[in-house]
Amino acid sequence: MRYILFLAFVLSLNAYSKSMLIPSEHSLKPGQAEILPFSINCINECFFSFHLVVSKFDMDSSAESGAMYRLWNKEKTAGILLGLGVNKKSKTPEITVQYFGEGSANKKVVLGDSKIEEWEGFKVSWNESIFNITNMRVKKHKGYSQLKESGISHKDKLFFKPHSMEYLFLGVDLKHYLDIGEQNINEDWRYSVSGN
Template sequence: MKIIPLLFFALFSNMCFSQVLVKSEHSVKKGMAESNQFPKTCTDECSFLLYLDVAKLHFDEEFASGAYILVFNTVEGKSISFGVQANVETQEAELVVLHNDENTNPEPILLAKSALNTWEGFNISWEGKNLLFENLRSVKKIGYNSTPYSSLESSGITYETELDFVPEGFGYMFMSSDVELWIDIESQNYNEEWRPVDNGN
Protein backbone atom coordinates (compact mmCIF):
# COMPACT_ATOMS: atom_id res chain seq x y z
CA MET A 1 0.00 0.00 0.00
CA LYS A 2 1.34 3.41 -0.95
CA ILE A 3 0.03 6.37 1.03
CA ILE A 4 0.35 9.95 -0.11
CA PRO A 5 0.04 11.92 3.15
CA LEU A 6 -2.05 14.88 2.03
CA LEU A 7 -3.30 16.19 -1.28
CA PHE A 8 -5.45 19.29 -1.62
CA PHE A 9 -8.05 19.25 -4.36
CA ALA A 10 -10.51 21.94 -5.33
CA LEU A 11 -13.44 19.87 -6.55
CA PHE A 12 -16.39 21.62 -8.09
CA SER A 13 -19.81 20.45 -7.03
CA ASN A 14 -23.28 21.82 -7.23
CA MET A 15 -22.38 23.80 -4.08
CA CYS A 16 -18.82 24.62 -5.23
CA PHE A 17 -17.14 23.65 -1.98
CA SER A 18 -13.55 22.53 -1.49
CA GLN A 19 -12.57 19.17 -0.06
CA VAL A 20 -9.43 17.98 1.66
CA LEU A 21 -8.67 14.46 0.50
CA VAL A 22 -6.14 11.93 1.73
CA LYS A 23 -5.16 9.36 -0.88
CA SER A 24 -3.85 5.82 -0.58
CA GLU A 25 -2.91 3.51 -3.45
CA HIS A 26 -3.48 -0.26 -3.36
CA SER A 27 -2.43 -2.97 -5.78
CA VAL A 28 -3.71 -6.38 -4.70
CA LYS A 29 -2.55 -9.36 -6.70
CA LYS A 30 -4.94 -11.91 -8.16
CA GLY A 31 -6.20 -14.26 -5.49
CA MET A 32 -5.09 -11.98 -2.65
CA ALA A 33 -6.93 -9.56 -0.37
CA GLU A 34 -6.04 -6.48 1.66
CA SER A 35 -8.13 -5.10 4.51
CA ASN A 36 -7.92 -2.36 7.11
CA GLN A 37 -10.14 -0.83 9.79
CA PHE A 38 -10.22 2.80 10.90
CA PRO A 39 -10.67 3.78 14.57
CA LYS A 40 -13.51 6.18 15.32
CA THR A 41 -14.19 8.91 17.84
CA CYS A 42 -17.87 9.41 16.94
CA THR A 43 -20.48 7.74 19.12
CA ASP A 44 -24.08 7.12 18.05
CA GLU A 45 -24.12 9.36 14.95
CA CYS A 46 -21.28 8.87 12.49
CA SER A 47 -20.64 10.00 8.93
CA PHE A 48 -17.84 9.95 6.39
CA LEU A 49 -17.27 10.63 2.71
CA LEU A 50 -14.79 8.81 0.52
CA TYR A 51 -14.15 7.83 -3.08
CA LEU A 52 -12.90 4.73 -4.87
CA ASP A 53 -11.15 4.87 -8.22
CA VAL A 54 -10.82 1.25 -9.37
CA ALA A 55 -8.26 0.84 -12.14
CA LYS A 56 -8.21 -2.96 -12.45
CA LEU A 57 -10.48 -5.93 -11.74
CA HIS A 58 -10.18 -9.58 -12.73
CA PHE A 59 -13.13 -10.90 -14.73
CA ASP A 60 -12.80 -14.65 -14.30
CA GLU A 61 -14.47 -17.22 -12.07
CA GLU A 62 -11.32 -18.39 -10.30
CA PHE A 63 -11.04 -15.51 -7.83
CA ALA A 64 -13.43 -12.86 -6.52
CA SER A 65 -12.41 -9.35 -7.52
CA GLY A 66 -13.70 -6.13 -6.02
CA ALA A 67 -13.14 -3.07 -3.83
CA TYR A 68 -15.46 -2.63 -0.86
CA ILE A 69 -16.11 -0.24 2.02
CA LEU A 70 -17.33 -2.12 5.11
CA VAL A 71 -19.34 -0.98 8.11
CA PHE A 72 -18.85 -3.76 10.65
CA ASN A 73 -19.38 -5.26 14.08
CA THR A 74 -16.58 -7.70 14.90
CA VAL A 75 -18.26 -9.13 18.01
CA GLU A 76 -21.31 -10.29 16.05
CA GLY A 77 -19.31 -11.11 12.94
CA LYS A 78 -21.56 -8.99 10.73
CA SER A 79 -21.03 -6.15 8.30
CA ILE A 80 -22.54 -4.32 5.37
CA SER A 81 -20.34 -3.44 2.43
CA PHE A 82 -20.63 -1.07 -0.51
CA GLY A 83 -18.30 -1.35 -3.45
CA VAL A 84 -17.31 -1.97 -7.03
CA GLN A 85 -16.93 -5.58 -8.09
CA ALA A 86 -16.35 -7.62 -11.23
CA ASN A 87 -19.30 -9.41 -12.78
CA VAL A 88 -17.83 -12.41 -14.58
CA GLU A 89 -21.01 -13.02 -16.59
CA THR A 90 -21.35 -9.53 -18.06
CA GLN A 91 -17.61 -8.74 -17.88
CA GLU A 92 -18.54 -5.37 -16.37
CA ALA A 93 -17.90 -3.51 -13.15
CA GLU A 94 -20.90 -3.09 -10.86
CA LEU A 95 -21.79 -0.90 -7.90
CA VAL A 96 -23.19 -3.25 -5.26
CA VAL A 97 -24.15 -3.61 -1.61
CA LEU A 98 -23.78 -6.81 0.42
CA HIS A 99 -25.17 -7.76 3.83
CA ASN A 100 -22.43 -9.96 5.25
CA ASP A 101 -22.65 -12.61 7.92
CA GLU A 102 -19.66 -14.77 8.79
CA ASN A 103 -21.85 -17.86 8.39
CA THR A 104 -23.30 -17.01 4.98
CA ASN A 105 -22.16 -16.08 1.50
CA PRO A 106 -24.28 -13.02 0.63
CA GLU A 107 -25.78 -12.29 -2.76
CA PRO A 108 -24.88 -8.81 -4.01
CA ILE A 109 -27.63 -6.22 -4.41
CA LEU A 110 -27.00 -4.44 -7.69
CA LEU A 111 -27.29 -0.66 -7.35
CA ALA A 112 -25.96 0.35 -10.78
CA LYS A 113 -23.39 -0.39 -13.42
CA SER A 114 -19.97 1.09 -12.81
CA ALA A 115 -16.78 1.43 -14.85
CA LEU A 116 -13.04 1.20 -14.38
CA ASN A 117 -11.02 4.40 -13.88
CA THR A 118 -14.14 6.20 -12.67
CA TRP A 119 -14.68 7.87 -9.31
CA GLU A 120 -17.41 6.34 -7.17
CA GLY A 121 -18.33 8.39 -4.10
CA PHE A 122 -19.53 6.80 -0.86
CA ASN A 123 -21.30 9.15 1.52
CA ILE A 124 -22.18 6.89 4.44
CA SER A 125 -23.83 7.82 7.72
CA TRP A 126 -25.55 5.99 10.52
CA GLU A 127 -27.47 6.76 13.68
CA GLY A 128 -27.82 3.76 15.93
CA LYS A 129 -28.71 0.91 13.56
CA ASN A 130 -30.13 3.15 10.82
CA LEU A 131 -27.68 3.46 7.94
CA LEU A 132 -27.81 5.59 4.78
CA PHE A 133 -25.57 5.36 1.72
CA GLU A 134 -25.54 8.01 -1.01
CA ASN A 135 -23.51 7.64 -4.19
CA LEU A 136 -21.64 10.54 -5.81
CA ARG A 137 -20.27 10.52 -9.34
CA SER A 138 -18.24 12.82 -11.55
CA VAL A 139 -20.27 14.83 -14.04
CA LYS A 140 -18.56 16.62 -16.91
CA LYS A 141 -19.64 20.23 -17.40
CA ILE A 142 -18.73 23.34 -19.35
CA GLY A 143 -17.91 26.41 -17.30
CA TYR A 144 -16.91 30.00 -17.89
CA ASN A 145 -15.36 30.73 -21.28
CA SER A 146 -16.22 27.18 -22.45
CA THR A 147 -13.79 25.64 -19.97
CA PRO A 148 -14.56 21.98 -19.20
CA TYR A 149 -14.54 20.79 -15.60
CA SER A 150 -15.83 17.90 -13.52
CA SER A 151 -18.41 18.19 -10.78
CA LEU A 152 -18.80 15.53 -8.07
CA GLU A 153 -22.54 15.32 -7.47
CA SER A 154 -25.13 12.99 -6.05
CA SER A 155 -26.04 10.39 -8.66
CA GLY A 156 -29.47 9.78 -7.14
CA ILE A 157 -28.41 6.27 -6.13
CA THR A 158 -29.11 5.70 -2.43
CA TYR A 159 -29.50 2.74 -0.12
CA GLU A 160 -31.09 2.97 3.32
CA THR A 161 -31.49 0.13 5.77
CA GLU A 162 -31.93 -0.75 9.43
CA LEU A 163 -29.04 -3.00 10.37
CA ASP A 164 -29.34 -6.01 12.64
CA PHE A 165 -26.15 -4.94 14.43
CA VAL A 166 -24.70 -1.78 15.96
CA PRO A 167 -21.78 -0.52 13.84
CA GLU A 168 -18.36 -0.48 15.49
CA GLY A 169 -16.64 1.35 12.65
CA PHE A 170 -15.67 1.15 9.00
CA GLY A 171 -12.83 -0.19 6.92
CA TYR A 172 -12.07 -1.54 3.49
CA MET A 173 -11.58 -4.87 1.74
CA PHE A 174 -9.77 -4.90 -1.61
CA MET A 175 -9.58 -8.22 -3.45
CA SER A 176 -7.68 -8.88 -6.69
CA SER A 177 -7.85 -5.23 -7.69
CA ASP A 178 -5.92 -2.02 -8.22
CA VAL A 179 -7.63 0.89 -6.53
CA GLU A 180 -7.11 4.40 -5.17
CA LEU A 181 -8.91 5.30 -1.95
CA TRP A 182 -9.60 8.98 -1.23
CA ILE A 183 -10.93 9.93 2.23
CA ASP A 184 -12.40 13.40 2.68
CA ILE A 185 -11.21 14.48 6.12
CA GLU A 186 -13.15 17.75 5.90
CA SER A 187 -16.66 16.31 5.43
CA GLN A 188 -16.70 13.75 8.23
CA ASN A 189 -17.29 13.42 11.96
CA TYR A 190 -16.07 9.82 12.07
CA ASN A 191 -12.65 10.57 13.58
CA GLU A 192 -11.96 14.02 14.99
CA GLU A 193 -8.24 13.22 15.19
CA TRP A 194 -8.10 13.40 11.38
CA ARG A 195 -9.09 17.07 11.40
CA PRO A 196 -5.78 18.59 12.62
CA VAL A 197 -4.25 17.35 9.38
CA ASP A 198 -6.51 19.89 7.68
CA ASN A 199 -4.88 22.62 9.77
CA GLY A 200 -1.39 21.89 8.51
CA ASN A 201 -0.27 19.49 11.28
Protein backbone atom coordinates (compact mmCIF):
# COMPACT_ATOMS: atom_id res chain seq x y z
CA MET A 1 0.00 0.00 0.00
CA ARG A 2 2.76 2.46 0.92
CA TYR A 3 4.53 1.62 -2.32
CA ILE A 4 1.42 2.37 -4.40
CA LEU A 5 0.73 5.64 -2.59
CA PHE A 6 4.35 6.73 -2.93
CA LEU A 7 4.38 5.87 -6.63
CA ALA A 8 1.15 7.79 -7.21
CA PHE A 9 2.63 10.79 -5.41
CA VAL A 10 5.83 10.67 -7.47
CA LEU A 11 3.88 10.33 -10.69
CA SER A 12 1.63 13.25 -9.90
CA LEU A 13 4.60 15.54 -9.20
CA ASN A 14 7.59 14.33 -11.15
CA ALA A 15 7.15 11.60 -13.73
CA TYR A 16 5.42 13.80 -16.30
CA SER A 17 5.45 17.59 -16.22
CA LYS A 18 1.69 17.66 -16.88
CA SER A 19 0.66 14.48 -15.10
CA MET A 20 -2.01 14.51 -12.40
CA LEU A 21 -3.48 11.20 -11.28
CA ILE A 22 -7.02 11.06 -9.93
CA PRO A 23 -7.38 7.87 -7.82
CA SER A 24 -10.45 5.78 -7.15
CA GLU A 25 -11.04 2.36 -5.58
CA HIS A 26 -13.58 -0.18 -6.78
CA SER A 27 -14.80 -3.53 -5.44
CA LEU A 28 -17.23 -5.53 -7.57
CA LYS A 29 -18.61 -8.97 -6.86
CA PRO A 30 -18.75 -11.65 -9.58
CA GLY A 31 -21.33 -10.62 -12.16
CA GLN A 32 -21.36 -6.98 -11.05
CA ALA A 33 -20.33 -4.17 -13.40
CA GLU A 34 -19.47 -0.50 -12.99
CA ILE A 35 -19.46 1.89 -15.95
CA LEU A 36 -18.56 5.58 -16.12
CA PRO A 37 -18.64 7.44 -19.46
CA PHE A 38 -16.43 10.37 -20.49
CA SER A 39 -16.92 12.70 -23.45
CA ILE A 40 -14.15 13.26 -25.99
CA ASN A 41 -13.63 16.88 -27.06
CA CYS A 42 -10.46 16.64 -29.16
CA ILE A 43 -10.70 16.48 -32.95
CA ASN A 44 -7.46 14.87 -34.10
CA GLU A 45 -4.17 13.66 -32.62
CA CYS A 46 -5.96 12.68 -29.42
CA PHE A 47 -4.42 10.96 -26.39
CA PHE A 48 -5.11 10.02 -22.78
CA SER A 49 -3.59 7.85 -20.03
CA PHE A 50 -4.93 5.65 -17.25
CA HIS A 51 -3.50 3.19 -14.74
CA LEU A 52 -4.88 0.02 -13.15
CA VAL A 53 -3.80 -2.00 -10.11
CA VAL A 54 -6.06 -5.05 -9.81
CA SER A 55 -5.90 -6.91 -6.49
CA LYS A 56 -8.57 -9.52 -7.28
CA PHE A 57 -10.18 -11.02 -10.38
CA ASP A 58 -13.16 -13.36 -10.42
CA MET A 59 -11.33 -16.53 -11.43
CA ASP A 60 -14.05 -19.08 -10.76
CA SER A 61 -17.50 -18.04 -11.98
CA SER A 62 -18.66 -18.04 -15.59
CA ALA A 63 -19.08 -14.24 -15.52
CA GLU A 64 -16.54 -11.98 -17.20
CA SER A 65 -13.94 -10.29 -15.03
CA GLY A 66 -11.75 -7.37 -16.02
CA ALA A 67 -10.84 -3.70 -15.85
CA MET A 68 -11.20 -2.05 -19.22
CA TYR A 69 -11.65 1.19 -21.11
CA ARG A 70 -14.02 1.22 -24.07
CA LEU A 71 -13.53 3.74 -26.87
CA TRP A 72 -16.33 3.90 -29.44
CA ASN A 73 -18.24 5.86 -32.04
CA LYS A 74 -21.25 8.14 -31.57
CA GLU A 75 -23.73 5.36 -32.34
CA LYS A 76 -21.93 2.96 -29.98
CA THR A 77 -21.81 0.37 -32.72
CA ALA A 78 -18.03 0.11 -33.21
CA GLY A 79 -14.89 0.56 -31.15
CA ILE A 80 -12.20 -1.07 -29.06
CA LEU A 81 -12.07 -2.40 -25.51
CA LEU A 82 -8.63 -2.38 -23.88
CA GLY A 83 -7.15 -3.12 -20.49
CA LEU A 84 -6.93 -6.14 -18.19
CA GLY A 85 -8.93 -9.34 -18.39
CA VAL A 86 -8.41 -12.83 -17.06
CA ASN A 87 -7.91 -16.15 -18.81
CA LYS A 88 -10.22 -18.40 -16.79
CA LYS A 89 -8.58 -21.61 -17.99
CA SER A 90 -5.07 -20.68 -16.92
CA LYS A 91 -6.27 -18.22 -14.23
CA THR A 92 -3.82 -15.69 -15.64
CA PRO A 93 -4.46 -11.94 -15.90
CA GLU A 94 -3.89 -10.64 -19.43
CA ILE A 95 -3.48 -7.34 -21.25
CA THR A 96 -5.97 -7.41 -24.09
CA VAL A 97 -7.45 -5.35 -26.91
CA GLN A 98 -10.83 -6.32 -28.32
CA TYR A 99 -12.34 -5.03 -31.55
CA PHE A 100 -16.09 -4.84 -32.06
CA GLY A 101 -18.66 -3.54 -34.52
CA GLU A 102 -18.64 -2.10 -38.01
CA GLY A 103 -15.51 -2.47 -40.08
CA SER A 104 -13.73 -4.69 -37.58
CA ALA A 105 -13.04 -8.39 -37.42
CA ASN A 106 -14.54 -8.58 -33.91
CA LYS A 107 -11.25 -10.02 -32.72
CA LYS A 108 -9.43 -10.18 -29.41
CA VAL A 109 -5.68 -9.65 -29.21
CA VAL A 110 -3.71 -10.71 -26.12
CA LEU A 111 -0.74 -8.35 -25.81
CA GLY A 112 0.85 -10.07 -22.80
CA ASP A 113 0.38 -11.54 -19.35
CA SER A 114 -0.07 -9.47 -16.21
CA LYS A 115 0.00 -10.22 -12.48
CA ILE A 116 -2.18 -9.54 -9.48
CA GLU A 117 -1.18 -6.18 -7.94
CA GLU A 118 0.88 -5.27 -11.02
CA TRP A 119 0.79 -1.56 -11.86
CA GLU A 120 -0.39 -1.45 -15.48
CA GLY A 121 -0.43 1.94 -17.19
CA PHE A 122 -1.87 2.63 -20.62
CA LYS A 123 -1.24 5.51 -23.01
CA VAL A 124 -3.85 5.57 -25.78
CA SER A 125 -3.58 7.82 -28.82
CA TRP A 126 -5.19 8.10 -32.24
CA ASN A 127 -5.52 10.25 -35.34
CA GLU A 128 -7.69 9.96 -38.43
CA SER A 129 -6.04 6.77 -39.63
CA ILE A 130 -4.43 4.80 -36.75
CA PHE A 131 -4.68 4.14 -33.03
CA ASN A 132 -1.83 3.22 -30.71
CA ILE A 133 -1.73 1.66 -27.23
CA THR A 134 1.42 1.69 -25.11
CA ASN A 135 1.77 -0.20 -21.82
CA MET A 136 3.72 1.28 -18.90
CA ARG A 137 5.07 -0.57 -15.89
CA VAL A 138 7.03 0.22 -12.76
CA LYS A 139 10.80 -0.05 -12.74
CA LYS A 140 12.12 -0.17 -9.19
CA HIS A 141 15.26 1.68 -8.16
CA LYS A 142 16.89 2.06 -4.78
CA GLY A 143 14.61 4.33 -2.77
CA TYR A 144 12.14 5.08 -5.54
CA SER A 145 10.19 3.66 -8.48
CA GLN A 146 9.81 4.97 -12.00
CA LEU A 147 7.10 4.38 -14.59
CA LYS A 148 8.55 3.28 -17.93
CA GLU A 149 7.24 1.91 -21.21
CA SER A 150 7.27 -1.89 -20.89
CA GLY A 151 7.79 -2.71 -24.56
CA ILE A 152 4.22 -3.98 -24.88
CA SER A 153 2.29 -1.97 -27.45
CA HIS A 154 -0.34 -2.28 -30.15
CA LYS A 155 -0.94 -0.19 -33.28
CA ASP A 156 -3.61 -0.68 -35.93
CA LYS A 157 -5.82 1.05 -38.47
CA LEU A 158 -8.60 3.13 -36.93
CA PHE A 159 -11.88 1.72 -38.24
CA PHE A 160 -14.30 4.03 -36.40
CA LYS A 161 -14.56 7.70 -35.38
CA PRO A 162 -14.07 7.96 -31.59
CA HIS A 163 -16.81 9.99 -29.92
CA SER A 164 -16.83 8.89 -26.28
CA MET A 165 -15.16 6.49 -23.88
CA GLU A 166 -15.97 4.81 -20.61
CA TYR A 167 -14.35 2.63 -18.03
CA LEU A 168 -15.89 -0.80 -17.56
CA PHE A 169 -15.04 -2.79 -14.44
CA LEU A 170 -16.41 -6.33 -14.12
CA GLY A 171 -16.09 -8.52 -11.01
CA VAL A 172 -12.78 -7.05 -9.84
CA ASP A 173 -11.18 -5.27 -6.90
CA LEU A 174 -8.86 -2.53 -8.10
CA LYS A 175 -7.30 0.86 -7.74
CA HIS A 176 -7.84 3.06 -10.78
CA TYR A 177 -5.95 6.21 -11.69
CA LEU A 178 -7.10 8.53 -14.48
CA ASP A 179 -4.42 10.98 -15.60
CA ILE A 180 -6.22 14.27 -16.20
CA GLY A 181 -2.96 16.05 -17.05
CA GLU A 182 -1.45 13.71 -19.62
CA GLN A 183 -4.37 14.00 -22.08
CA ASN A 184 -6.10 16.31 -24.54
CA ILE A 185 -9.60 14.81 -24.68
CA ASN A 186 -11.09 17.16 -22.08
CA GLU A 187 -10.01 20.80 -21.81
CA ASP A 188 -11.74 21.27 -18.44
CA TRP A 189 -9.42 18.65 -16.93
CA ARG A 190 -6.37 20.44 -18.34
CA TYR A 191 -7.49 23.77 -16.91
CA SER A 192 -7.76 22.19 -13.46
CA VAL A 193 -4.17 20.96 -13.76
CA SER A 194 -2.77 24.29 -14.95
CA GLY A 195 -4.80 26.25 -12.39
CA ASN A 196 -6.32 28.55 -15.03
